[in-house]
Amino acid sequence: MSVGSTFSMSSAAMLPGPDAPSSDSPDGTEVANGLANVRRIVLMSAPVVGVIAFFLIWQFGVKIFDIQKFVLPRPSDILSSINGDKSYYVRNARTTLWEAFCGFAIAFVLAMIGATVMAHSRFIERASMPLVVLVQVTPIIAYAPAIVIWQGFGLKSILVMTSLVCFVPFLINGVAGMRSVDPNLIELARSVDASRREVFVRLRLPSALPNLFSAARIAVGLALIGAVLGEIYAGSVSGLGYSIKLAQARPTLRMQLWGSIYVLAFIGAAATILISTVERFVLHWHSSQRR
Amino acid sequence: MSESHAVAVTDAPLVCVSGVSKTFRQRGRTVHALREVDLQIGRGEFVSLLGPSGCGKSTLLRIIGGLHQASTGTVSVNGLDADAARAAKQYGLVPQSPALVPWRTVAQNVRFLTGLHRGGASHPVMTDAEIDGLLEAVGLAGFTSAYPHELSGGMQQRASLVRAFALGAPILLMDEPFAALDEITRADMRYLLLDLWSRIGTTVVFVTHSVTEAAILSDRVVVMAARPGRIAAERTIDLPRPRNPAMEDAPEFHEVVRFLRSDLREHHG
Numbered sequence: 287m288s289v290g291s292t293f294s295m296s297s298a299a300m301l302p303g304p305d306a307p308s309s310d311s312p313d314g315t316e317v318a319n320g321l322a323n324v325r326r327i328v329l330m331s332a333p334v335v336g337v338i339a340f341f342l343i344w345q346f347g348v349k350i351f352d353i354q355k356f357v358l359p360r361p362s363d364i365l366s367s368i369n370g371d372k373s374y375y376v377r378n379a380r381t382t383l384w385e386a387f388c389g390f391a392i393a394f395v396l397a398m399i400g401a402t403v404m405a406h407s408r409f410i411e412r413a414s415m416p417l418v419v420l421v422q423v424t425p426i427i428a429y430a431p432a433i434v435i436w437q438g439f440g441l442k443s444i445l446v447m448t449s450l451v452c453f454v455p456f457l458i459n460g461v462a463g464m465r466s467v468d469p470n471l472i473e474l475a476r477s478v479d480a481s482r483r484e485v486f487v488r489l490r491l492p493s494a495l496p497n498l499f500s501a502a503r504i505a506v507g508l509a510l511i512g513a514v515l516g517e518i519y520a521g522s523v524s525g526l527g528y529s530i531k532l533a534q535a536r537p538t539l540r541m542q543l544w545g546s547i548y549v550l551a552f553i554g555a556a557a558t559i560l561i562s563t564v565e566r567f568v569l570h571w572h573s574s575q576r577r
Numbered sequence: 578m579s580e581s582h583a584v585a586v587t588d589a590p591l592v593c594v595s596g597v598s599k600t601f602r603q604r605g606r607t608v609h610a611l612r613e614v615d616l617q618i619g620r621g622e623f624v625s626l627l628g629p630s631g632c633g634k635s636t637l638l639r640i641i642g643g644l645h646q647a648s649t650g651t652v653s654v655n656g657l658d659a660d661a662a663r664a665a666k667q668y669g670l671v672p673q674s675p676a677l678v679p680w681r682t683v684a685q686n687v688r689f690l691t692g693l694h695r696g697g698a699s700h701p702v703m704t705d706a707e708i709d710g711l712l713e714a715v716g717l718a719g720f721t722s723a724y725p726h727e728l729s730g731g732m733q734q735r736a737s738l739v740r741a742f743a744l745g746a747p748i749l750l751m752d753e754p755f756a757a758l759d760e761i762t763r764a765d766m767r768y769l770l771l772d773l774w775s776r777i778g779t780t781v782v783f784v785t786h787s788v789t790e791a792a793i794l795s796d797r798v799v800v801m802a803a804r805p806g807r808i809a810a811e812r813t814i815d816l817p818r819p820r821n822p823a824m825e826d827a828p829e830f831h832e833v834v835r836f837l838r839s840d841l842r843e844h845h846g
Contacts, residue, residue, distance in 0.1 A: 470676035477642060477670035478744065479663050480693040488693070492680050571680045571724050 356540050364548055367541040374529075379549050381525035385441070385516065386509040386553075389448020393505065397453050401460030405490060406482075411461060422454045426512065430519045437520075444516030451512045452505040459501035463494025496572050499565040506557045510550060526550050590617035591780050592641060592748065597650030599636055599806075609805030610636045614650070616799060616808065618780060620747075625783045625791040625798045627837065629845060633806025634784045635752050641782060642668050642750045654748065662748075666700070669741035669779075671751040675733035677725040677740075684721035687712065687739045703743045711739045714776070715769055731762040735769065742773055751783045755790070764822070767793050771820060788841070792833045793820060800837065802844035809844035812836060 341361045347353075348360045355363065368375055404411040430447055437443040467489045475485045517527030526546040533543035569575050599611040611633040618624050626634040639645040641652055643659030654662035662668065669690075677686045691702040703711070712718050715735040725733055734754060741749050754770075755763045767790060774781060785791050791798045795814050802809040814833055816824060824830050 468674075468676055470672045470674050471678065473644060474670055474672065474676060474690060475693055476644060477663065477668050477750070478666055478690050478693050484693050488689075489678070492678075495680075571726065573726070 356537065359541060359544055364541065364544045368545045368548060371542075371545070375526075375545060375549050378524055378526050378529050378546070379553060381522075382510070382513050382517065382527060382550070383553060385444050385448060385513040385525065389445050389512050390452050390505055390509040392445060392449040393452030393509075394456050394502075396449065397456030397460055400457050401464060401494070402486070404457075404461045405464035405486075418454055418457060421450065426451050427515060430515055434520050439521035441520075443520040444513060444522070447516045447520075448509050448512030451508040455501040455504045455508070456498065459497035460494055463497030464490040466497070467493045496569055496574055499561065499569065502561050503558055506561065507554055510554050514550065589620075591620040591622075591655060592616070592618040592782070593651075593653045594637075594641065595651055595653075597637070597640060597647045597652065599633065599640065599645070600648045611640070611647075612805040612807050614806075614808055618782065621778055621780055623774060623781045623783065623794060623796045625785055625795040626801055627785055627788065627791040627798050628801030628809075628841070629786060629803055631806070632801040632803040634801050636806065637801075638750050638752055638782060638784050641748075642670060644670075666744070667747055669744040669746040669749045671737055671741045671749065671754045673753045673756055675725070675730070675737040677733055677736055679725055682722050682724055683712070683717055683728070683736050686725065686736055687743050690740055691743055700745050700747065702745045708739065708743045711742055711773065714773065715739055729762075731758055731766065734758060734766065738766075738770060738773060742777055742779070745777075747779060749779055749781045751781060753784050753786065756786070763790075768820070768822065770794065771818075775819065788834055788837045789825070792816075792830060792837060793825065798837060800840040800844070802841075810840040812840065 345361050348358055359367075400414075404414065426447060433446050433450075434443045437446055464486075467485075471489055472485065475489065480488075513525070514527035514530065516522070517525040518531045522528040526549055529546045530543055533539040533546065566575055594614055594616040597611060597614045598609070600607050600609050602608070614633075614637060616637075626637060628634050636645060640647050641654075641659060643652075643661075643663035652659040654667055657665060657667070677683075678689055681689060687708055688705075691708075709718070709721075712721060715738065717732060717735055717739070720728065720732065725736070728736070734757075737754065741751075755766050758766060771794060781794075783791075783794060785794075792814060798812045798814060799808055800810040800812065801807065812833070816829060816833065
């Protein structure tokens with residue numbers, strides 16, 4: 287459930303949000319409305335249908351092709367193994383979630399400070415862009431060991447990795463959003479001699495929200511990557527990444543590997559849905575939220 | 578619609594533009610957006626800047642409003658230069674696009690600029706009740722809690738007008754505010770604007786490329802020509818006020834339109 291690719295500069299919705307077509311029927315008869323409603327419900331349930339279909343194919347594919355359990359267990363086996371060891375997964379999920387959340391939050395705060403400075407100065411923006419791109423294109427996994435050497439084993443290294451991978455999407459989208467204000471609105475503010483601070487607080491910050499929500503959806507996946515990677519490299523003794531690292535080395539813990547993957551996927555999906563729900567509520571005025 | 582325009586146009590002009598030129602460099606060549614413009618606008622006067630695109634009418638409007646700097650020449654408003662007048666909150670701007678704040682309701686949008694307006698103003702902004710009265714007058718009373726994307730283009734532009742009037746500023750600068758509207762809506766908006774203007778009695782500088790629009794609205798039309806941007810002619814419109822749609826069929830009105838058209842043609846190309 288990680289969106290590990292790149293960040294998006296656009297604010298277009300990229301979530302499992304169903305884009306229902308307009309249900310306005312030209313004649314407006316009840317039958318037509320009913321049909322349109324059915325079509326909308328079908329479209330809205332499409333994401334759920336897709337997920338269920340995937341797991342059904344997995345479940346029965348394993349059985350039909352007689353794949354051995356240690357190569358690929360069935361979803362039902364994975365779920366029952368999680369169920370059989372709930373407290374273990376809750377404990378480790380809590381650790382990973384906390385790391386990912388802190389990294390996400392640190393990245394957000396630092397990126398907003400950076401974006402504010404960059405939105406005010408073209409020079410600083412241009413001067414720092416190459417560095418930002420370098421951070422973005424260098425694989426985190428490559429410099430993870432260097433971070434551990436620098437920061438030592440433990441939470442600090444994990445948080446540095448997590449916030450580093452989340453930082454760039456927040457920064458780039460923050461700057462783009464702050465610059466996306468309707469120039470007519472800027473001119474209107476100038477016509478009443480509004481201060482730069484007022485323009486920033488009342489126009490630039492709210493204008494950046496759609497981009498920041500896009501960034502947040504990307505950063506959810508990245509934060510989990512950072513946290514898991516950190517646990518693997520920085521000598522953790524708990525967390526889902528640590529659990530995966532242990533399981534990889536011991537065939538007897540094979541189900542634990544899959545259980546941890548499932549829990550991570552669940553956390554990522556839940557966080558993404560949470561963000562999209564908040565987004566739908568906060569950005570009701572924005573074109574990306576119109577159906 | 579009542580329109581009893583009774584603001585006396587006093588002798589001392591409110592806006593005094595003298596010798597204003599604006600040049601800029603484009604691909605190594607000097608372009609004269611405006612050359613040697615002189616213009617005086619009286620208190621309470623409705624003046625239109627009429628001309629083809631590229632004649633510098635919007636540039637002139639922005640120089641008057643202190644939003645652009647003149648290359649040479651001076652602008653004085655109530656004895657202040659344009660920047661000082663802007664700092665003293667003398668202007669209300671109506672841009673071509675409604676430019677409402679998308680995350681604010683209509684009620685919040687029409688108060689948005691008055692909210693940015695704190696301090697430095699030499700005149701009071703309108704009270705909440707007065708602003709509500711304006712919303713009522715333009716037919717937006719039932720839409721105060723609507724968001725801009727829920728409104729038609731005409732309704733958005735009406736909100737934009739109310740926002741400018743709500744500032745209580747002595748000078749309103751309007752940059753082709755109706756150009757993006759359909760013809761029928763545009764015709765309504767003209768009389769709506771006249772109605773608001775007659776209630777509040779402020780000075781309006783109105784940029785347009787529509788001869789009819791200039792004739793319907795204005796006390797005086799300043800005809801501009803391009804390359805270089807300059808004032809080609811000025812005509813006082815003697816049609817009686819309040820003006821109404823029926824007058825557009827009268828011979829006097831056609832006379833005015835004919836004069837303005839010939840002014841434009843004479844200096845075109």
